[in-house]
Amino acid sequence: MNIIITGLITGSMLALLAIGFSLIFGVARIVNIAHTAFYMVAGYCIYVLSVKLGLHPVLGMLIAVVVVTVFGLLAYKFLIDPIREHEAAVLIATIALAMIFQEAMLLIFTGDYLTVSALIEGYFILFGVKIFYQQVLTFGVVLVLLAVLWFLLMKTKLGLAIRSTAEDREVANLMGMNDSQLAMITMGISVALAGFTGAVIAPLTVLSPYMWMEPLILMMAVVVLGGLGSIKGSFVAAYILGFTEALVVFLIPKGAFLKGSVALSIMILVLLLRPEGLFGIVFEEER
Amino acid sequence: MLLEIDHLTVRYEKAVLVNDLSLCVDTGELVSLVGPNGAGKSTTLRAVSGLVAWERDIKRRSTAGDIFLEGTVTFNGERIDQIPAHEIVQRGLVLCPERRRPFREMTVRENLLAGAYLQKDKKKSRETLEKVHGLFPVLNQRSPQIAGTLSGGEQQMLAIGRAFMSEPKLLCIDEPSTGLAPLIRREVFEKIAEINRLGITILLVEQEVSLVFKMSCRNYVLSSGKVIAQGTGQQLLEDELLRKTYLGL
Numbered sequence: 001m002n003i004i005i006t007g008l009i010t011g012s013m014l015a016l017l018a019i020g021f022s023l024i025f026g027v028a029r030i031v032n033i034a035h036t037a038f039y040m041v042a043g044y045c046i047y048v049l050s051v052k053l054g055l056h057p058v059l060g061m062l063i064a065v066v067v068v069t070v071f072g073l074l075a076y077k078f079l080i081d082p083i084r085e086h087e088a089a090v091l092i093a094t095i096a097l098a099m100i101f102q103e104a105m106l107l108i109f110t111g112d113y114l115t116v117s118a119l120i121e122g123y124f125i126l127f128g129v130k131i132f133y134q135q136v137l138t139f140g141v142v143l144v145l146l147a148v149l150w151f152l153l154m155k156t157k158l159g160l161a162i163r164s165t166a167e168d169r170e171v172a173n174l175m176g177m178n179d180s181q182l183a184m185i186t187m188g189i190s191v192a193l194a195g196f197t198g199a200v201i202a203p204l205t206v207l208s209p210y211m212w213m214e215p216l217i218l219m220m221a222v223v224v225l226g227g228l229g230s231i232k233g234s235f236v237a238a239y240i241l242g243f244t245e246a247l248v249v250f251l252i253p254k255g256a257f258l259k260g261s262v263a264l265s266i267m268i269l270v271l272l273l274r275p276e277g278l279f280g281i282v283f284e285e286e287r
Numbered sequence: 288m289l290l291e292i293d294h295l296t297v298r299y300e301k302a303v304l305v306n307d308l309s310l311c312v313d314t315g316e317l318v319s320l321v322g323p324n325g326a327g328k329s330t331t332l333r334a335v336s337g338l339v340a341w342e343r344d345i346k347r348r349s350t351a352g353d354i355f356l357e358g359t360v361t362f363n364g365e366r367i368d369q370i371p372a373h374e375i376v377q378r379g380l381v382l383c384p385e386r387r388r389p390f391r392e393m394t395v396r397e398n399l400l401a402g403a404y405l406q407k408d409k410k411k412s413r414e415t416l417e418k419v420h421g422l423f424p425v426l427n428q429r430s431p432q433i434a435g436t437l438s439g440g441e442q443q444m445l446a447i448g449r450a451f452m453s454e455p456k457l458l459c460i461d462e463p464s465t466g467l468a469p470l471i472r473r474e475v476f477e478k479i480a481e482i483n484r485l486g487i488t489i490l491l492v493e494q495e496v497s498l499v500f501k502m503s504c505r506n507y508v509l510s511s512g513k514v515i516a517q518g519t520g521q522q523l524l525e526d527e528l529l530r531k532t533y534l535g536l
Contacts, residue, residue, distance in 0.1 A: 085349035157404065160393075164401045167390045173341060174384060175453060176376035176405040 001129040003246045009135055011242025012142035013201050017215060018222040018234035019149065020193035026166030026229040028183035030080060030090050034097040036212040036219060038191050041101055042068045042198030043207045047114050057119050057203075065195040072191025076184060084183070098212060105209035114207040138200045145196055146235070152189075153231070162186055166229065214260065218245075221263035225270050227280025237278060241266065288361075289314045289457055289488050290335070290380070295358035295368075297330050297339055297512075304330040306512035307358075312457065312490050317483045319491045319499045322509035322533060328492040329385055331509070332459045335360055335490075336382035337372030344371075363456065377405055379456030385492075386465065387446040391435030395426055398434050398445055402452030412452070419448040422478060440471035444478065451482065458482065459490045464498070476502060496534045500524065508533055 021035045045064035050057045075097055083089040118134035125131070153159035164172040165182050173179055205211070222241050226233025241263060248262050249255045270277060290312040297305040305327040312318045320328045333339050334356060343354035360368040362380050370378075390398050399419060403412035420427040423444045429437060434445060443463055450458055460479065464472040472495065480502045483489045493499045500506065500520025508516040508523065516529055523529060530536050 083348075085345050085351075157400075160397060160401055161404060163393060163397075164390055164404075167392055168388055170338060170341075171384055171388045171390070172401075173338070173372040174336065174376060174382050175401050175449070176373045177401075178371075178373045 001127045003243070003250050005129070005131060005135060006249070007239070007243035007246035008139055009204070009242075010245055011239035012139055012146075013197055014215070014218055014222050014242055015235050015238035016142060016145060016193050016197040017219045018226065018238050019146075019231055020190040020197075021219055021223055022226075022229055022231055022234045023162070023166075023193075024183075024186050024190040025223075026231075027162055027186040028084060028179075029087060030084065030183075030187075031087070031094065032080075032190070033091065033094040033216065034075070034101065035094075035190070035194050036216040037098040037101040038068050038072055038194040039198035039201075039215065040105065040207075040209070040212040041071060042195040043116070043202040043205075043211070044105055044109060044114075046199055046202050047109075047116050047207055051114075051116060057117075061199040064199050065192055068195035068198070069188055069192045072194075073184070073188055076187040080187075081180075081184075084180075098216075102209050102212065109207075109209070111209060116202045116207070118203040134203050138204060141196075141200045145193070149189075149193070158185070217260065218263045221267040223277075224267045225277055227277030230277065230279040233277055233279030288312070289316075289363060290490065291359075291361040292331070292335065293359045293361070295331065295334060295360065296355070297327070297334050297357075298355040300352050304512055305334065308509070308512060308514055310507050310514060310517075312488060314456075314488055315483075315486065316504045317480070317489045317491065317502060319493055319503040319506045320509055321493060321496050321499060321506055322515075323535075324494075325511075326509040327512035328509050329461050330512075332382055332461050332490070332492055334368075335362075336380060336459060337367070337370060337375040338382070340369065341372045376453055379454065380459070381450045381453045381455035381457070382459045383446050383450035383461065383463070385461040387439075387442045389434040389437070389442050389445050389449070391433070393434055394431050395434055395437070395445060396430045398449050399426065399452050402449035404453075406452075406454065415452055415454060419451050422451070422481065423448050440467050440475065443467065443471075443475055447475075447478065447482070451487075455487055457488045457490060459492075461492045462494065463491075464493060464495045472498065496536060 017036060017039065021032060024030050024032055042064045045067050046060045049055045049060035049063055079093050079097060080090055083093060119137060120133040123130045123132045153163060161177045161182055164175065165177055165179050169179050218241065222234055222237045225241065226237030245259060245262050248258050252258060288311045292308060292310050295305055295308045308331060320331065322328055339354060339356050343356060346352055346354055359366055362378060367375055390401060399416055403415060406412040425441055426445060426448050429441065437445060447460065463475050467475065476498050479489060491499065505517065506520060506523055507514050508529065510533055516523060
């Protein structure tokens with residue numbers, strides 16, 4: 001039971017992160033290493049707003065998401081967009097961006113671990129396992145977000161344009177879709193997702209300026225397992241990884257130490273055996 | 288004139304793909320560009336639809352070589368050679384690209400709706416969708432199917448249907464017969480002629496000369512990026528040398 005709860009929560013969190021990461025990669029071929037740094041910034045935003053300024057946590061969350069999205073769009077406009085066609089440069093720039101966020105958080109909040117209180121305190125017992133209301137809430141919010149995202153991508157014109165551009169940028173242009181504008185919008189959605197993830201996960205974890213690294217590696221493993229650019233793949237792979245991690249932690253003695261290596265082993269195995277991932281697209285060489 | 292290309296030159300680095308080419312298409316016509324591989328037919332269509340300029344801007348930003356685009360293209364009395372591709376569609380010049388290129392992971396219906404992206408009026412795009420279904424009944428039957436699983440001929444019809452959804456005044460079609468069986472080719476060409484009869488001007492690039500000459504009003508023969516002959520199919524076929532050297536008949 002514990003395994004299921006942990007697996008579901010980790011999986012959902014990874015799914016949100018990985019889908020956001022996949023989206024912007026699909027549309028604009030941007031590998032955004034700073035993706036989880038935005039998630040961290042959201043966590044700190046909530047800390048400032050709800051703990052320091054005493055705002056209502058829900059209000060704090062919403063403001064945090066907006067702030068992070070604005071940060072993301074600014075970063076896109078001034079840092080990524082000018083070098084967008086240069087994939088290696090984008091990679092380096094986003095690593096730098098993540099470092100900048102890390103150092104900024106270190107300067108402002110020092111390296112101390114900070115905590116955000118849960119929205120709803122308390123727990124109930126199911127099959128002899130303590131389940132915190134906050135865990136249920138987090139999982140519920142994640143499911144709602146995934147549903148909203150699904151609706152946006154599959155049922156709206158904007159979603160159609162995003163998917164078209166992700167599949168064939170040139171042909172999408174021929175349908176009148178403006179690829180740079182769509183890249184900007186997708187960046188906004190992607191970072192907002194990272195922000196939301198940070199917002200709902202903040203009460204379940206501790207904040208530190210280095211908290212972006214672990215989910216980054218996990219997220220990369222998810223994206224590799226699911227197939228780069230495939231949203232369905234990210235979704236499935238996130239839960240596979242979430243549950244594997246939970247299994248290792250709970251079933252193997254001292255398994256918590258093996259946490260990080262699970263993701264990396266999966267990543268290496270996938271790259272060796274099936275480089276395109278579970279649902280990946282084999283890139284067709286442009287003629 | 289609906290479309291006028293005047294002294295168009297396209298160079299990728301040092302390779303000259305289109306060399307000082309001029310041609311025109313009048314409203315209602317079906318005009319074909321024929322000629323051997325590498326004659327610059329596709330590049331001409333790509334330049335007209337704004338893709339060359341788009342690619343050039345990307346290359347400039349990534350310092351991966353340069354593309355030169357000179358000359359003027361006038362569509363409906365307006366210069367369009369420096370306008371980005373996604374804005375040219377708005378003006379009614381639509382390209383159905385080479386190798387069909389459907390969005391393979393989306394359904395047939397979604398592909399067609401993507402073509403109607405710029406049409407804000409839902410009722411109007413539904414009307415156009417019905418027209419496309421009338422032209423290609425097979426697309427109606429296959430509506431919920433994933434486009435990547437269609438046969439080659441169906442994918443070609445989907446690509447043409449998708450371009451039709453953008454409500455073109457001038458529809459440019461690049462090599463619709465590539466990789467299709469003779470019978471299917473004939474069917475595709477019949478559909479193209481039918482679209483032309485609906486009053487949509489068509490600029491067609493094709494290698495399959497024998498079929499094209501029967502239906503087009505005028506033809507341009509291209510070689511090494513230049514127009515080397517023009518006229519009706521009949522006129523071009525009378526020229527022995529041209530027929531043997533460039534048309535392969």
